[in-house]
Amino acid sequence: MSRMIVACKTLKNELNTAMAVCGYSYEIRWIESGLHNFPKKLHNTLQDILDQCAGCDEVLLVMGVCGNSVVGIRTHGFKLVIPRIDDCISLLLGSAAQRRHSSVSGSTYFMTEGWLEGERNIWKEYEYTVNKYGSQLGQEIFDTMFHNYRNLALIDTGCYDMKKAIAETQEIAKKLNLTYIQIPGTIDYLIELLSLEWDPERFIIVEPHSTLEMSQCTCQ
Numbered sequence: 270m271s272r273m274i275v276a277c278k279t280l281k282n283e284l285n286t287a288m289a290v291c292g293y294s295y296e297i298r299w300i301e302s303g304l305h306n307f308p309k310k311l312h313n314t315l316q317d318i319l320d321q322c323a324g325c326d327e328v329l330l331v332m333g334v335c336g337n338s339v340v341g342i343r344t345h346g347f348k349l350v351i352p353r354i355d356d357c358i359s360l361l362l363g364s365a366a367q368r369r370h371s372s373v374s375g376s377t378y379f380m381t382e383g384w385l386e387g388e389r390n391i392w393k394e395y396e397y398t399v400n401k402y403g404s405q406l407g408q409e410i411f412d413t414m415f416h417n418y419r420n421l422a423l424i425d426t427g428c429y430d431m432k433k434a435i436a437e438t439q440e441i442a443k444k445l446n447l448t449y450i451q452i453p454g455t456i457d458y459l460i461e462l463l464s465l466e467w468d469p470e471r472f473i474i475v476e477p478h479s480t481l482e483m484s485q486c487t488c489q
Contacts (some may be wrong), residue, residue: 273322273347275315276331277357278302279383280459282428284331287459298322300332302387305357308336316342319349329462333360334473334486342481349475350467352458355488361424361454365488371452377420378447380438381454382429392441411445421447426454 274295276284279302288294298318304311315330315338322328323345330339330349333356342349352360358379359365371377384390399407421442425431435451442449458471467474475481 270327271325272327272329273298273325274329274331275300275318275322277305277335279305279357279381279387280331280360282381282383283361283426283454283456284459286426286428287456287463290456290460291463293463295329302383305335305338308338311335311338312341315339319344322347331459331462332357334488337483337486339473339481340483340486342475344475344477344479344481346477348477349481350462351473351475351481352462353471353473353488354458358424360458361426361456362452363455363457371422372420376418377422377450378415378418379422379424380434380441381424381426382434385434385437391445392437395441395444408444415445415447418445418447420450421445422450422452424452424454426456428456 272295274284274297276297276299278299281299284297300311300314300318304314319328319342325347327348327350330351333352333354335356339351354360355365359368361381362368362371380391385392395411398410401407402410421438423434423438439449461471473481473485
């Protein structure tokens, strides 16, 4: 039985840890995290990668439905398994319900080291905007973008150096006039995916030579 993992690069730390816990060493094809800002591009990139997995028996997709970017994805001779969850944040918090609970004190923007290191992370976007428009206008643009947010939350998944990530996230929170908070994360969903025992209430299973329909993409 041959398996391939296709994963959002944002989840690299957590996936590598989960694979070590489970004792697996499957080949991984990484998707650049910045593509999540462009669902159509993400969809097309994902399909291109899956087209290259035609010789596999199973492909495990390490990301969520992510703006319905997976809708219309076609399989070849392999089974495709996707966490039944809205996005990567909920995946690392364990469920969409836990994400809602974590935002109870106000609208929260979530971070991990994976997001901090992403090619289009919030800090790089901030620096680009300030360099392009000047410090005052750049700050005003970001203040407008984040006026609905109150907190900047760093998710501690136990898979990276928190000391460095805390310092960076606190600096970003200060610049964006947000309150820094820290919340626990989990890699349980990833371990469950790697266990190869998929509860259909927790995972979307796309059979070989099929197309993933919108009706299949209901999330928790």
